[in-house]
Amino acid sequence: MSTLSYNDVYRLFKKLDQNGDGLVSPHELQWLLDTMKVSSSVDELQFLTEKTSLTFPEFLEFYDNITKEGDHNESDSDLFKAFEVFDKNRDGFISNEELEEALSRLGLWDHNGNMDVKSMIKAYDANSDGLLDFHEFKKMMA
Missing domain, CATH: 1.10.238.10 (EF-hand)
Known part of the structure; x- marks a missing residue:
């Protein structure tokens, strides 16, 4: 399979x-x-x-x-829970807006404009769709 x-x-x-x-x-x-x-x-x-x-x-x-070929483990399950914190609409992707909102909720957002979520996503967006899927998020968090 x-x-x-x-x-x-x-x-x-x-x-x-x-x-x-x-x-x-x-x-x-x-x-x-x-x-x-x-x-x-x-x-x-x-x-x-x-x-x-x-x-x-x-x-x-x-x-x-x-x-029997999966590469997910217990830490992936924990990481997926973190992914769900960011993926507010549960569509399986993190958008610019969702990333900014989650960082704000966590107190990590720089309201002075020194952070650019588009650049953050672009750095890990392997397929260039402007969104982060779980695997891209996992790489970002590594």
Whole structure:
């Protein structure tokens, strides 16, 4: 099985979260497997996930475990929680506005105009889309 990028897994999670509650249930996972013509039961999926529903970090860990090629670990889970502080609208990306707002909330924003969030994002924005995804954020935080 080929591994998906972090953003692809995030989009998959959002697609699976059919009711928009921020959790993927075994029923929602079963929908994916049914689409892929893989037979499974809700009970099997609940046993595999060891939960009744998965948050995105848990889904990411589940995906990594089933692909056995994941590069995420416990520190990534903690870093993802920090990423969520910045990603206020939960779209999987940090915009200029979100970065400035988070830095202000944390008391790290220079209100004298000596900081430029666009330059900060640009320095780590590998795909030049003007946003930071989790992997870019991870590099920024390293």
